[in-house]
Amino acid sequence: MSAGERPSLGRVWILAWPIILSNVTTPLLGMVDTAVVGHLPGPEHIGGVAIGALVFTSVFWLFSFLRMGTSGFAAQAAGAEDAPEIAAVLGRAILLAAGLGLILLALQAPIWWAARDLFDASAAVQTLAGEYFFVRIWCAPATLMNYALLGWFIGLQHTRVALLIQIWLNGVNIVLDLVFVVGLEMGVPGVAWATLAGEWSAAVLGLLVAGRMVRRRGAALNLPRILDIGRLKRFFRANVDIMIRTACLIFSFAFFTREAAQFGDLALAANAVLLQMVHMTAYGLDGFAFAAEALVGAAIGRRSHAALRGAVVASTIWAGIVAVAIALVYLAAGDLIIALMTDQEAVRATAGAYLPWVALYPVVAIWCFQLDGVFIGATQTADMRNAMLASLAIYMAAALTLPAMWGNHGLWAALTVLNLARGATLAALYPRVERRTAPAVSPGA
Incomplete structure (x- = not known):
């Protein structure tokens, strides 16, 4: 697109449809999670997954700024054709996401205590929800890095890449749901292990794709630029x-x-x-x-x-x-x-x-x-x-x-x-x- 060109309706649709399709896959995953535990004996298994998943939805939604904050800075760097800054935006976002994910890991016990007290569920449901929570919490760094990567890809107008990675994430999750819960009879923890594998594999795939895009632009991750105080302050603010x-x-x-x-x-x-x-x-x-x-x-x-x-x-x-x-x-x-x-x-x-x-x-x-x-x-x-x-x-x-x-x-x-x-x-x-x-x-x- 030339400097003064107005984006067309067609261009907007090309960017939008992969995001819409990607969003549609999210409730599908929730349906599969519910379905695999819905065939286990007793309703407490559904309740355990539901409460455990709700805890993570609430916590991770608070960190959705990693996607939104990254996309704007990446888009502006791309518009200015500043390849080193495009790479630096990625580096800042990944460092922040990984750091916050490690903090969540360190605080996992108090987070669960607060969540457990918030939900007035039966002892059986709380036990299963706890088993789910203490497995899935280990995907926190990967989940937050996936937010940052999604924002970076969107900012660079690579929404189809974002879609493919989301399909990979949900596909791995769904397949392993069936393997762990139906095949290996791991129960509620099996659902959490499937999510853990999906998130980490998507994060690794996203980092590999992003690294390749950076190299294609003739740039590289430069630590002094990533840690530039002025840009860091603006990013954090x-x-x-x-x-x-x-x-x-x-x-x-x-x-x-x-x-x-x-x-x-x-x-x-x-x-x-x-x-x-x-x-x-x-x-x-x-x-x-x-x-x-x-x-x-x-x-x-x-x-x-x-x-x-x-x-x-x-x-x-x-x-x-x-x-x-x-x-x-x-x-x-x-x-x-x-x-x-x-x-x-x-x-x-x-x-x-x-x-x-x-x-x-x-x-x-x-x-x-x-x-x-x-x-x-x-x-x-x-x-x-x-x-x-x-x-x-x-x-x-x-x-x-x-x-x-x-x-x-x-x-x-x-x-x-x-x-x-x-x-x-x-x-x-x-x-x-x-x-x-x-x-x-x-x-x-």
Whole structure:
């Protein structure tokens, strides 16, 4: 792409579809994990894997900044055609990921104690969840390095490489699930060992591919440049900003679930089903947000205002089309999707009453998804952090008042307010992104 070229709709789709397809493989893996232990005697095996996996999902989500922080810096270095900095970004991200992974290993006992006390499960489920946890925790460095590698590949617009590595990870995991649990009868620990092997093999494969890409660009990992104080500070600052933003988002959904419990088990179960549809929406919209990250970062790296505008417009057009399509699917077939997730008539009926909120979600959330991608690509993470903090305050005001008036409908309205606030606050700050590439005005103009 030339310096002033606007990214086309076709280019955005080429970048987005591998991410969307990669996201689809994630719930498939969860289904296989559940299926292999679902054939073991007693429900405690399913419960043990479910709780163990939830602990890691919660912990690792907090470190998702490793993907987001890396992609923006990699994209800008690629846009500037700075091969040594492309290699240095990779080195910084891998060092940070490995270091954080080792810290998680060192803290595994207190992490498990806290998680065990949080879940009020039976003794049998807790025992199995503990067996799962103390095996899978050893994949922490690999998992975090995979986050960093994913961000680096996306930043360099190699989304198909990211897809292939994700397919490898999940494929190894699924095959070993069958070998360890069904063939060798290792039970719940077998599921954890399969995940461990999948994560580490994917990390090794990703590092080999990334090393080859660095060499092709005529660069190499240079420790003094990787440890450059100025660049390190900027990298750490960006990642801390994103971590704060992510922690706010985690809290928002946790508070939503906590408040749903106040309306009884039926409302809690219905909301849990509907939240799965919310997560499915994210799988569809993430691809275009990731494309925005790569294209916006590259535009800023080459200081092309036309490319920046083109990246924002093209990725948002695609995201808008997909958001409307998802909304229409939920309106037309939402009851069927709910029925596929639960056979309990009361839960189905209750979830159906709140289905319009889930259908509204894609067309409301598209703006914050896309603008997150824009700000990540621009590495304007302090703006993201501040917008999220303001949005959280607005959400809490809504979540503490609307449910008192409208019950569970009020809770869903509050979640809608959160996404509207995220989009509006980022939109208000968006001109700062455009100023990064705005043409200079001569004094006499």
